[in-house]
Amino acid sequence: MAPxxxxxxxxxxxxxxYEHFRGPQADIIDHLVGGGDALVLMPTGGxxxxxxxxxxxxxxxxxxxxxIVVSPLIALMHDQVGALHEAGVEAAFLNSTLSGEEAANVxxxxxxxxITLLYAAPERITTPRFLAQMQSLYERxxxxxxxxxxxxxxxxxxxxxxxxxxxxxxxxxxFPGVPRVALTATADGxxxxxxxxxxxxxxxxxxxxxxxxxxxxxxxxEKKDATLQLLRFIEREHTSEAGIVYCQSRxxxxxxxxxxxxxxxxxxxxxxxLDSDVRQRHQDRFLREDGIVMVATIAFGxxxxxxxxxxxxxxxxxxxxxxxxxxxxxxxxxGLAADAWMSYGLQxxxxxxxMIDESPAGEEFKQVLRGKLDALLALAEATDCRRVRLLEYFxxxxxxxxxxxxxLQPPQIxxxxxxxxxxxxxxxxxxxxxxxxxGAGHIMDVLRGKTTEKVTQFRHERVSTFGIGAEYxxxxxxxxxxxxxxxxxxxxxxxxxxxxxLTDGSRAVLKGERSVELRESISAPAGGGRRRSSGGKxxxxxxxxxxxxxxxxxxxxxxLKAWRGEVAREHNLPAYxxxxxxxLAAIAALAPKSLDDLQGVSGxxxxxxxxxxxxVLRVVNG
Ligand code: ADP
Ligand code: ZN
Numbered sequence: 349m350a351p352x353x354x355x356x357x358x359x360x361x362x363x364x365x366y367e368h369f370r371g372p373q374a375d376i377i378d379h380l381v382g383g384g385d386a387l388v389l390m391p392t393g394g395x396x397x398x399x400x401x402x403x404x405x406x407x408x409x410x411x412x413x414x415x416i417v418v419s420p421l422i423a424l425m426h427d428q429v430g431a432l433h434e435a436g437v438e439a440a441f442l443n444s445t446l447s448g449e450e451a452a453n454v455x456x457x458x459x460x461x462x463i464t465l466l467y468a469a470p471e472r473i474t475t476p477r478f479l480a481q482m483q484s485l486y487e488r489x490x491x492x493x494x495x496x497x498x499x500x501x502x503x504x505x506x507x508x509x510x511x512x513x514x515x516x517x518x519x520x521x522x523f524p525g526v527p528r529v530a531l532t533a534t535a536d537g538x539x540x541x542x543x544x545x546x547x548x549x550x551x552x553x554x555x556x557x558x559x560x561x562x563x564x565x566x567x568x569x570e571k572k573d574a575t576l577q578l579l580r581f582i583e584r585e586h587t588s589e590a591g592i593v594y595c596q597s598r599x600x601x602x603x604x605x606x607x608x609x610x611x612x613x614x615x616x617x618x619x620x621x622l623d624s625d626v627r628q629r630h631q632d633r634f635l636r637e638d639g640i641v642m643v644a645t646i647a648f649g650x651x652x653x654x655x656x657x658x659x660x661x662x663x664x665x666x667x668x669x670x671x672x673x674x675x676x677x678x679x680x681x682x683g684l685a686a687d688a689w690m691s692y693g694l695q696x697x698x699x700x701x702x703m704i705d706e707s708p709a710g711e712e713f714k715q716v717l718r719g720k721l722d723a724l725l726a727l728a729e730a731t732d733c734r735r736v737r738l739l740e741y742f743x744x745x746x747x748x749x750x751x752x753x754x755x756l757q758p759p760q761i762x763x764x765x766x767x768x769x770x771x772x773x774x775x776x777x778x779x780x781x782x783x784x785x786x787g788a789g790h791i792m793d794v795l796r797g798k799t800t801e802k803v804t805q806f807r808h809e810r811v812s813t814f815g816i817g818a819e820y821x822x823x824x825x826x827x828x829x830x831x832x833x834x835x836x837x838x839x840x841x842x843x844x845x846x847x848x849x850l851t852d853g854s855r856a857v858l859k860g861e862r863s864v865e866l867r868e869s870i871s872a873p874a875g876g877g878r879r880r881s882s883g884g885k886x887x888x889x890x891x892x893x894x895x896x897x898x899x900x901x902x903x904x905x906x907x908l909k910a911w912r913g914e915v916a917r918e919h920n921l922p923a924y925x926x927x928x929x930x931x932l933a934a935i936a937a938l939a940p941k942s943l944d945d946l947q948g949v950s951g952x953x954x955x956x957x958x959x960x961x962x963x964v965l966r967v968v969n970g
Pocket of ligand 1: 366367368369370373389391392393394395396397398519653655680681
C-alpha cells in the first residue's frame with residue numbers, strides 16, 4: 349500500500365505550527381504541488397516563503413527530490429535557512445560566504461538527496477559546475493521545484509535590477525517539466541511583463557493578491573517640530589519596539605540617531621556614507637536585538653524580512669507613492685498592528701519640487717517625476733481615507749478602512765478659499781509694486797498686517813491687501829500655501845531664493861472657480877496615550893502584542909522574551925526565528941501546564957514543541 353502523503357495543510361500545522369493558509373497561499377501551493385508554474389505577486393509580509401517551502405516539502409515526500417531557491421540576498425540566506433532548521437526542515441545555502449570545504453559538503457548532501465531546500469545566489473546557479481549538479485539531479489527525477497525569489501530583479505525598470513537574473517531563463521530550457529515559481533512584491537505592469545518574458549513564464553498561472561496591508565495604520569501629520577513630534581510618537585506608541593525612521597539626507601540620519609539615543613531610545617544610523625562593516629553591524633543588531641530603531645536613508649531596507657517592525661516613520665516626504673508604500677510595507681510583516689507615520693510640511697513640498705527642477709534629467713522624464721510627486725502630495729493633503737487613495741493608485745478599489753488617521757479622527761475641514769485668494773492677490777500685488785518676488789514669510793506678514801523691517805523697507809503697508817488677513821493664524825496660512833503649492837496653484841522659484849510666484853493654476857482660485865479645503869491643524873500629535881488594540885473595519889481587532897495581557901501574563905511574557913534572547917544568541921539567529929512575539933504572547937496568556945496545552949499555539953510546530961516545549965514550561969511555571 350502506498351504511504352499516505354501529508355497534505356499542504358498538515359505540513360502547515362505540523363511543521364510551521366499555523367492553523368490556516370493566508371489569502372491565495374493554498375491555491376498557489378496546490379498548483380505547484382501539482383507540477384504547474386506560477387508567478388506570485390504578493391505584498392511584503394503576505395507570506396510568500398511558505399508558497400514554495402510547503403510545495404518543496406510535499407514534493408520531496410512524494411519522491412521528487414530537492415527544491416532550488418534563487419535568492420539575491422546573501423546576507424539573509426543564513427537566517428532563512430536557520431529558520432527552516434528550527435522548524436525541522438533540511439535546508440542549506442550555497443554562496444560566497446562558505447569556505448571551499450563547507451561548499452563541497454553542501455554539494456555532497458545535495459547529490460545524496462539529503463536536503464529539502466537549497467538556497468543559492470543567481471550567479472552561483474548559472475555556473476557550469478552547479479548546472480551539471482542540477483542536471484544530474486534532474487536526470488534522476490530528483491529536481492522537485494525551482495523558486496525564484498525577488499523576481500523583479502530581472503527587470504531593468506525596477507531599482508533592484510540584477511543582470512545575473514537574466515540568465516535564469518536557461519533553467520526553463522534545461523529542466524523542462526520542473527515546476528517553477530517566481531515571487532515578488534513589486535506590482536507594476538512593466539515589471540510584470542519583464543518577469544514573464546525574461547523568466548519565460550508565459551505559461552505560468554498568475555496569482556495577484558490585493559496589495560492592502562490592513563494591519564498597517566497610516567498617519568500623516570502636519571510638520572511642526574518634526575524631531576519632537578517623532579519623539580512623542582515613539583514614546584507614546586512604541587516604547588522599546590523595533591522601528592525604522594527614514595530621513596532624506598545622511599546628515600539628518602546622523603543627527604536624528606543622536607537625538608533619539610540621547611533620549612534613551614536604542615537608535616542606530618544607517619546610510620551609504622558609513623563603512624560597510626559599520627552598516628553590516630548595525631543591520632545585524634537591528635535584526636537580532638529587540639527594540640532597535642534604525643534611522644536610515646532609503647539605502648536601508650531591501651530584503652529586510654524582520655517580521656516585528658512595529659513602525660516605519662518618514663521624517664521627510666518620499667519621492668513617490670511606490671517608494672512610500674514599499675518603505676512602509678516593512679512594518680508589521682507578522683500581521684500584528686504596525687504604524688506608518690509621516691510628518692509633512694511646506695518645506696517638503698518646496699524641496700521635492702526643487703530637486704526635480706534642478707535635476708539634470710530631460711524635460712519629459714521630469715514631467716513623469718512631477719506627476720508621481722503630485723500623486724503623493726494628493727495623498728498627504730487628503731482629508732478622506734488614506735488607504736482608499738493608496739490602493740486606488742495601485743488600481744484597486746477599496747472602501748474606507750477604519751484604520752488610518754482620517755478614518756479614525758475625521759479631520760475638521762475649514763474653507764480656505766478666502767484665505768487662498770487673499771494670499772494669491774497679495775503675491776500678485778507685492779510683485780507688481782516692487783518688481784521682484786518674495787518668500788512665504790513676508791507674504792504672510794503683509795497679509796496679516798505686520799509692520800516688519802522688510803515691510804517698511806518695501807513700503808508694503810501700502811499694498812491694498814495689507815492686514816486684510818489678520819484673522820488668520822500663521823499656521824493656517826502656511827497650510828493654505830502648502831496646499832496651493834502641492835496642487836500647482838502656486839510655484840516656488842528655486843532660481844530666486846525660493847520665492848513665490850503665480851502659475852496658470854492660480855487664476856481658477858483667484859476667480860473663485862476652485863475652492864480650497866483644508867484640515868484644521870491639530871496641535872497635538874494624533875492619537876493620545878498608548879494604543880491597546882485597533883479596530884479593523886469588520887470589527888476585527890488587531891492586538892498590539894502583549895498589550896492585552898494581564899499583569900501576571902506580562903511577567904511571563906518578559907521572562908519568555910529573556911529566555912528567547914539567550915536561545916537566539918546560542919544559535920546565532922535573530923530572536924524571531926526562534927518564536928515570534930505573537931507566539932510568546934499567546935503562551936504567556938495561556939499559562940500552559942503541559943506539552944498538550946502548548947500544542948496548537950500558533951507558531952509552534954512539532955519540531956519546536958519537541959526542542960523547546962519543556963524549557964518553555966519551565967520558564968512559564970518557574
Ligand atoms: P513575504 O516574503 O511575503 O514578505 P514572509 O514569507 O516572510 O512574507 O511571511 C511573513 C510572516 O508571516 C512570516 O513571519 C511568516 O511566518 C508569517 N506567515 C506566513 N504565512 C502564514 C500563515 N498562513 N499563518 C500564520 N503566519 C504566516
Ligand atoms: Zn482609512
